[in-house]
Amino acid sequence: MNYRNILVYVVLLFPLSGCEQDKSPEIIAVEAVRNTSVELRPPPVELTSHLYIVATVNDSIDGVFLFDTGANDLILDRTFAMHHALDTLSTADRSFTYGAGEGKLAHEYLSEIQLKFDGREFTPEKVRMMALDSMLGDVLDHRIDGIIGYDLFKDFIAKIDFDEETFTLLNRLPEDFETYSRVQYKIAYRKPMVTVEAEIAADRVITANVLFDMGSADALALTHRKAKQEQLFSVVSDDDCSSSTSEGIGGSSSGCSLSISSLRIDKTLKVDSINVWLGKDQKGALGLHDMYDGVLGLETIRLFDLLFDPGQRSIYFRERLVEAPNTR
Numbered sequence: 001m002n003y004r005n006i007l008v009y010v011v012l013l014f015p016l017s018g019c020e021q022d023k024s025p026e027i028i029a030v031e032a033v034r035n036t037s038v039e040l041r042p043p044p045v046e047l048t049s050h051l052y053i054v055a056t057v058n059d060s061i062d063g064v065f066l067f068d069t070g071a072n073d074l075i076l077d078r079t080f081a082m083h084h085a086l087d088t089l090s091t092a093d094r095s096f097t098y099g100a101g102e103g104k105l106a107h108e109y110l111s112e113i114q115l116k117f118d119g120r121e122f123t124p125e126k127v128r129m130m131a132l133d134s135m136l137g138d139v140l141d142h143r144i145d146g147i148i149g150y151d152l153f154k155d156f157i158a159k160i161d162f163d164e165e166t167f168t169l170l171n172r173l174p175e176d177f178e179t180y181s182r183v184q185y186k187i188a189y190r191k192p193m194v195t196v197e198a199e200i201a202a203d204r205v206i207t208a209n210v211l212f213d214m215g216s217a218d219a220l221a222l223t224h225r226k227a228k229q230e231q232l233f234s235v236v237s238d239d240d241c242s243s244s245t246s247e248g249i250g251g252s253s254s255g256c257s258l259s260i261s262s263l264r265i266d267k268t269l270k271v272d273s274i275n276v277w278l279g280k281d282q283k284g285a286l287g288l289h290d291m292y293d294g295v296l297g298l299e300t301i302r303l304f305d306l307l308f309d310p311g312q313r314s315i316y317f318r319e320r321l322v323e324a325p326n327t328r
Contacts, residue, residue: 050140050298051160051214053148053167056116057084063145067167068215069308070285070295071149072190074115074124075107077132080145087111088129106130115152120169122152147215150191150310158308163320173307173316180307180316183266185212187313189291194315196220196296198276199261206230208293212315216297220263221255221277223286226293232258232278254280263300269317271300 051067057076061084076086089109107130115122133144157170185192192212198220199205208226227233236256256278263271279286285295307316 050142050217051167052142052144053117055148058086058112058114059116064143065146065148066140066144066215068147068213069150069192070211070213070215071147072151073126073128073149074113074122074152075128075130075132075147075149076110076113077145078108078129079131079133081110081129086113086129089126115148117169120156124152153308154310157311158306160306160308162302162305170307173309177307177316180305180318181268183268183315183317185313185315191292192310192313192315193292194296195266196294197264197267199263200230200232200235200258201261210294210296211292212301213295214298214301216295217299218277218295218297219271219274219299220294220296221279221286222294223289223292224279224281225288225290227256227278227280236278253284253286255286256280265296265300265317269304269319271303274300 053065053067055063055065057063063076063080081088087110089111107128110127110129113124113127115124132147136144153169157173159166159168159170159174161168183194185194187193188209193209194212195207196210197205197207208222210220222230222232233256236258258276258278260274260276261272263274265271277286281287283289302320304317304319306318307314309316
């Protein structure tokens with residue numbers, strides 16, 4: 001099967017209770033791993049389709065986590081949790097999670113979980129447990145022990161420097177923050193949303209409210225509802241639609257690829273010549289729902305170094321000298 005890059009999107013997640021914000025200017029670096037290796041080693045950020053972080057669970061268990069602003073909570077892989085005998089709550093709390101694809105994945109809850117990044121400790125009230133690695137491991141070609149969601153860093157500013165290959169948690173904006181362009185985002189369904197303008201043709205621009213999703217490898221993906229509403233399937237050839245599939249938390253997902261002239265983020269930042277994924281699912285992250293119009297993914301996001309500031313609902317972008325995205 002011709003897989004496209006995976007889209008990870010998790011809904012209906014509970015907020016996390018992080019540690020209190022430290023007022024000192026101390027900077028804490030967070031290590032991550034290359035997604036071409038299963039070894040726990042730096043550099044923190046690799047310019048590939050996803051961002052992985054190494055963190056410690058309950059003081060002694062190292063794990064590899066996919067960083068995903070499209071998710072809310074901390075999620076641990078079921079095999080990882082069972083292997084390390086982590087405590088589960090009552091099976092009565094078992095539920096289901098939807099993501100890319102039309103299916104759903106069962107999850108349970110873990111108790112008394114602590115996550116540590118080089119001196120920062122986070123203690124979520126509840127942590128989800130799902131069969132992540134069996135579902136996503138082969139598609140990602142990388143071991144995955146869990147997903148770190150948006151809420152975990154809500155008390156800090158996350159600085160992601162792709163050129164220096166670092167992921168850093170800050171207590172305040174760095175001195176050079178004025179060299180970045182600021183985009184304010186809105187919160188919907190406990191997730192960060194930004195407005196984009198996609199130039200479909202010289203005389204046609206569409207506006208979309210999209211999820212800022214670092215768990216997606218796409219440049220831009222539009223939901224089935226939005227693509228139908230804008231009549232975009234009529235400008236895509238049958239060949240582009242017939243065999244395009246992907247894998248995600250919800251299983252297989254289908255869609256089409258459409259090349260567009262340019263994309264603007266919040267009327268401020270411009271990216272030229274990208275491919276947009278048009279979802280054809282009835283359900284799931286790119287289905288017919290009306291929660292958002294689409295997903296802005298890492299293939300576009302990684303063209304910029306970032307300051308992600310949940311406290312001010314702001315994302316600061318600084319352009320990097322890299323090639324334009326081409327995900328399809």
